[in-house]
Amino acid sequence: MFKHFWINTAYLILRNRVWMLLAILLITAFWSYMAATRIKLNHTFGSMLPNSDTLIKIHQDMKNRFGEDGMVMVIGIDDDKLYTVEHFNAWRELGKKIKKINGVDSVFSVAHMYVLAKDDSLKKFYLKPLINKNQLTQTEVDSIEQVIKSYPFFKGLLYNDSSHVSLMTVFINPAKFNSDKRGPVIKEITQIADSYTPLLGAMHYSGMPYIRDTFYHTLQRELKMSLLLAALVTSIIIFIFFKSMRIVLVCLTVVLIGACWSFGTMGLLGYEVSQLMALVPPLMIVIAIPNCIYIITKYHQEYTKSFNKFKSLTLVIHKIGAATFMTNATTALGFATFIITRSDKLVEFGIVASVNVMALFFLSIIILPIVFSYMKPPSVKHTKHLNKKWIEWIIEMLVLLATRKRKIVYISTTCIILLSLWGISKMQITGKITEDLPQHARATQDLIFIENNFGGMVPFEIIINTKKKGQALKESTLKKVNDIQQILQSDSIFSKSLSLADAVKMLNQAFYNGDPEKYQFISKRDRSFLKPYIDNLSKEKSKAGIKGFLDSTETRLRITLNIKDLGTYQLEAVEQKLIPILDSILNPERKSIDSLMLLIEKHNSTTQKDSLIHLLLDENPRVLNALVNIVAAGDSLRELELDANTDLLINNSNTQQLKQAIDETTYDFVFTGISVVYAKGTHYLVVNLLTSLFFAVICISVVMSILFRSFRMVIISLLPNIIPLIITAALMGFFNIPIKPSTILVFSIALGISVDDAIHYLAKYRQELKTGISIRQAAELSIRETGVSMIYTSIVLFFGFSMFTLSEFGGTKALGLLVSITLAVAMLCNLVILPALLMSLDKWVTTKAFQEPYIEIFDEEIDEELSEIIVRKNNEYPNE
Numbered sequence: 113m114f115k116h117f118w119i120n121t122a123y124l125i126l127r128n129r130v131w132m133l134l135a136i137l138l139i140t141a142f143w144s145y146m147a148a149t150r151i152k153l154n155h156t157f158g159s160m161l162p163n164s165d166t167l168i169k170i171h172q173d174m175k176n177r178f179g180e181d182g183m184v185m186v187i188g189i190d191d192d193k194l195y196t197v198e199h200f201n202a203w204r205e206l207g208k209k210i211k212k213i214n215g216v217d218s219v220f221s222v223a224h225m226y227v228l229a230k231d232d233s234l235k236k237f238y239l240k241p242l243i244n245k246n247q248l249t250q251t252e253v254d255s256i257e258q259v260i261k262s263y264p265f266f267k268g269l270l271y272n273d274s275s276h277v278s279l280m281t282v283f284i285n286p287a288k289f290n291s292d293k294r295g296p297v298i299k300e301i302t303q304i305a306d307s308y309t310p311l312l313g314a315m316h317y318s319g320m321p322y323i324r325d326t327f328y329h330t331l332q333r334e335l336k337m338s339l340l341l342a343a344l345v346t347s348i349i350i351f352i353f354f355k356s357m358r359i360v361l362v363c364l365t366v367v368l369i370g371a372c373w374s375f376g377t378m379g380l381l382g383y384e385v386s387q388l389m390a391l392v393p394p395l396m397i398v399i400a401i402p403n404c405i406y407i408i409t410k411y412h413q414e415y416t417k418s419f420n421k422f423k424s425l426t427l428v429i430h431k432i433g434a435a436t437f438m439t440n441a442t443t444a445l446g447f448a449t450f451i452i453t454r455s456d457k458l459v460e461f462g463i464v465a466s467v468n469v470m471a472l473f474f475l476s477i478i479i480l481p482i483v484f485s486y487m488k489p490p491s492v493k494h495t496k497h498l499n500k501k502w503i504e505w506i507i508e509m510l511v512l513l514a515t516r517k518r519k520i521v522y523i524s525t526t527c528i529i530l531l532s533l534w535g536i537s538k539m540q541i542t543g544k545i546t547e548d549l550p551q552h553a554r555a556t557q558d559l560i561f562i563e564n565n566f567g568g569m570v571p572f573e574i575i576i577n578t579k580k581k582g583q584a585l586k587e588s589t590l591k592k593v594n595d596i597q598q599i600l601q602s603d604s605i606f607s608k609s610l611s612l613a614d615a616v617k618m619l620n621q622a623f624y625n626g627d628p629e630k631y632q633f634i635s636k637r638d639r640s641f642l643k644p645y646i647d648n649l650s651k652e653k654s655k656a657g658i659k660g661f662l663d664s665t666e667t668r669l670r671i672t673l674n675i676k677d678l679g680t681y682q683l684e685a686v687e688q689k690l691i692p693i694l695d696s697i698l699n700p701e702r703k704s705i706d707s708l709m710l711l712i713e714k715h716n717s718t719t720q721k722d723s724l725i726h727l728l729l730d731e732n733p734r735v736l737n738a739l740v741n742i743v744a745a746g747d748s749l750r751e752l753e754l755d756a757n758t759d760l761l762i763n764n765s766n767t768q769q770l771k772q773a774i775d776e777t778t779y780d781f782v783f784t785g786i787s788v789v790y791a792k793g794t795h796y797l798v799v800n801l802l803t804s805l806f807f808a809v810i811c812i813s814v815v816m817s818i819l820f821r822s823f824r825m826v827i828i829s830l831l832p833n834i835i836p837l838i839i840t841a842a843l844m845g846f847f848n849i850p851i852k853p854s855t856i857l858v859f860s861i862a863l864g865i866s867v868d869d870a871i872h873y874l875a876k877y878r879q880e881l882k883t884g885i886s887i888r889q890a891a892e893l894s895i896r897e898t899g900v901s902m903i904y905t906s907i908v909l910f911f912g913f914s915m916f917t918l919s920e921f922g923g924t925k926a927l928g929l930l931v932s933i934t935l936a937v938a939m940l941c942n943l944v945i946l947p948a949l950l951m952s953l954d955k956w957v958t959t960k961a962f963q964e965p966y967i968e969i970f971d972e973e974i975d976e977e978l979s980e981i982i983v984r985k986n987n988e989y990p991n992e
Contacts, residue, residue: 122429122481126422129482136479140369143376150379152292153331154386160793162454167792171784174575177663178670180286181571182320182786185298187305188562189312192276194222195257197250202311204243207280209304215288215297221280222260222270228622235644237622262628265618268566268601268608277565284321298325316558318569320786323546326555327387330920335390338924339371341915342397349908350401355496359408362483366475367400373475374468383460387548387921388857392465398912399443399469399865402905403436403476406872409901411480412490421489425481433477435875439868440473442812446864449808453800455793507899510940511892514947521948528839535842541798542679542850545570545790548921559677567607568675573785576669576698579776584662584669587633590616592779593669594633595697600673605686609673612661619646675787679850683791687783698779701732705774713767725762725770732777739765739773794852801856808860809834812867828949829870832941833863840934849926858930865909866938872898873942877950887954891947899943906939 125132161168175181193199204223211219225242242259245252260266261273271278282301288294298321305315343364351360371393383389410432414424447469450462513521549556562569576593578584594613600606617631623642624630634642661670678686695702708728715721729736736758743765744751754761809830816826837859849855876898880890913935916928 118430118433119426121433121477122426125429125478125481126425126485129485132478132482136369136475140372143373143380145376146379147372147375148379150382151375152384153328153335154384154389160455160457160797161789162456165796167784167789170575170782171789174573174670174784177668178660178672181573181672183284183286183289185282185284185301185317185319185321186562186566186569187280187282187301188277188316188318188558188565189314190275190277190316191313194276194278194312195253197248197253199312200253200256201247202308203278203280204246204248206305206308206312210280210282210301213297213300213304215285215295216301217283217285219280219282220270222256222266222278224280225260225266225270227259227263227626228618230622230625230645234648236648237619237645259626262626263618263621264628264631265614269610272565275565279562279566282319289321298322316561317555318559318562320569320571323555323559326549326553330549331385331387331390334387334919334921334924335385335393338390338394338916338919339397341918342394342912343367345911345915346397346401346908349911350404353405353904354408356490358487362480362487363401363404363408365483366404366472366479367397369479370396370400370468370472370475373471374464377464377468381460381463383464386457387924388457388461389464391857391916391924391927392461392468394916395465395861396468396472398909400472400476401908401912402868403440403472404480405904405908406432406436406901407476407480409904411484415490419489421485425485429477429481435872436477437473438815439871440469442815442867442871443864444469445811445815446808446860446867449804449811449860450801452807453797453804455797455800458797458800458804503900503903506903507896510899510943511895513944514895515888515892515951518948518952521944525835525945529835532838532842535845536838538845538848539841540679540845540848540850541681541795542852544677544679545786546677547679547850547852548923550920550922553920563676568605568673568677568787569607570675570677570787570790571785572606572673572675572783572787574671574673574694575782575784576671577780577782578667578669579778579780580667582666584612584666589669589779591633592697593671596671596694599690599693599697600671605676605678607674609671610661611671612658612669615658615661672785675785678787678791680791680795683787684795687788690783694781698781702778705732705735709771709774712770722759722762726758728770729758729761734777735770735773736761738776739770742769742773742776798851798856801860805859805863808863812863816867816871825874828953829867829874829946831949832945833866833870833938835941835945836866836934836937837863839937840930843933844926844930849930852923855923855926855930858927858934862931862934862938866935866942869898869902869906869939869942870946872902873946877947888951891950895943895947902939902943906935909935 189203191199194203200223203221207219207221207224210216211224223243226239227242228237229240230237242256248256260271267273269279270281284297289297302315302317302322305317309315346367347360347364350363351357354360374392374396377383378385378389378392407428410428411424414427414431415421418424418427444466447462447465450458450465453459453462546556546559551557559569574596576584576589578589583589590613593611594617597609597611597613600609613633616633619642620634620638621627621631623638623645660672662668663670675683675686705728708724712721712724712728715724729739737755740751740754740761743761744754754764813826813830816829817823840858840862843849844851844855873894877890877894880893881887885893910932913928913932916931917925919925919928
């Protein structure tokens, strides 16, 4: 029978203590092996978007066609003596040392420059190093400075002409850096560069490899620190409560085994430890402690009644086994809802967290009773916490508020909710890559320095699709690209952009032996002279660096640049601003074509339609040619016939073919790059997390409706747990804490944990009603009975999550603060607002179905049959 289930479970555990502990030891050894051999730290900015998302496909297509983005690290110096012989030689020497580091492909700076030169005998261009000596004289440095500044291409790219700031760009090998064997390449670069600080001044580092490496090493420190702090804080609090180092060690054993299992789960499933996943082990430590407190407190309560260790441990498992199981289940459910987000990182987090929360239940319900069965019974000193004066005073204050000050409670709650709604309206979403790094961190400060002098440092790409082979190489197309670059250059949020248009202008300057006035497009007069040079160059496109700007089909062009680290909405605003500008440059005839097409589709008269099509084709020869090709469908004779007779073409075509011709002659463009993918990923994630929160509410409601058999009771019990979430959201709005992946987790985590208090309280309340006392008396007694454990666990959770505020990651810090506040408010709501609502709506919520549950989850009553079973098994149990 089910009522015997937990007593039989207790008997099974206590009669097989050695085998149970041995099984846990073996499982822990297995998880430890998985963690030690298979777990890896994440060192990439994994996208939160699913792989099926269009933006991910566009970004991957860009990398396949043009190469990896975000693999350039920059070193900036502010040195007004750079062009003195000592400083220039040192800058050159630094670059040569960095170039020798394993994982560095090349170095580029004013001291490591290559310029295009021509070989008239071979009719070829080639890259020529500007400097061929290791040590230069001052005269040579002065000459080099003049040459550098005669190339407009390098202005804004390697130096800022309005300041003394210069850049060294270090190209990192993507294959090595993105692999597990990348080595300490960034550390070696910074160590070598910092050694030149006494001469060249402070070094400023940035670029995605440096930012990624900073996150990686910060994550390593965080993981160790968070585990240590979680264990330390919870140990101190448990010792304060129970005054026993033995209990502290027992609890630490449970939580550390739980943390080990969580690491092992990650290793077994092949999940990397990201910033998000690194939260799981310390979360397990914090979440495990309430289980320990409930079980230990109940054990002490039972022991003070019977002074029989075995009977007390049996009753603990019997009375609160189901309640502890269900509270862990609701917490796990809060994490499990992340699985529906379709974001790989969140799905992984949800799986590992939910599985290990349930594992914590089994660890605590097995290890604690077994260990206590071997230990000496609790002394008077250890059970004094059951009668602490300060706890009794707090409980009486809560009872007073819930029973006699209900109007004040309702009015105050209403005012707080209204104020919170105003705060919620101030909430903002951010998608900044460096958002979680502290403002005082070197990576953050250096990024600001580089942005102020050279624009952005986060890759932003524009891919233009001309749709016709060879069209990307036409001068008309390149001039449009150049016009776009001029627009981008006028905006300070962008760095200098690079494209094939720059390469063409450099070719022209090289043909004229470096004349800065010739940094322009090739004139008609010079095309015939340059043709053999360009023909030879086209045979070696990859060597000339053109591959990074032109795809192999010669239909797509890439404009590559960097943008400042902007939030999701800011970047979206930039894109919306650029779209009409770029469209007007690439497709200047689009507006008139669209207007004519609307008229063509609107008119029913064939004559009027034909007249409008004539006008459209006459004004747009490219559309005409495309339509001829579509209608002729490869028939060269028919193509000549249609091309010579527009009326014949119109008569043999239809509107759909005309639209196809217009589409083929229209340039398409997309924005991509790490900045776009990360920002859109954040927005996607927030939307999906809100969806998961909604599902969490629904799922928890279903579970509670099964437990309490009353939908009305579910509504009443959820309300006190929704209010803390509203208050937390308001605090985020008032204190400018943005919505981002780390902070949005607060709501699902807090809801899953805070509902535990409601389950404990309502289970006790239902049990008290069975004795025949009034609703008011039942509510008061339930506060007094469950209040101690709820306050203890809330204190542990508050300080446990507070330790996350010591994190270096801004998001983790905010998560710790917000969850701590949310759970503290939730505890008050469940001990004040929930009882007040039960008393105010007594007849409406306290139905007969509520008093007759499917499952009794908090059973204090022991009938004669169960009592006999306990006595019989107690007699069978050997005395310790």
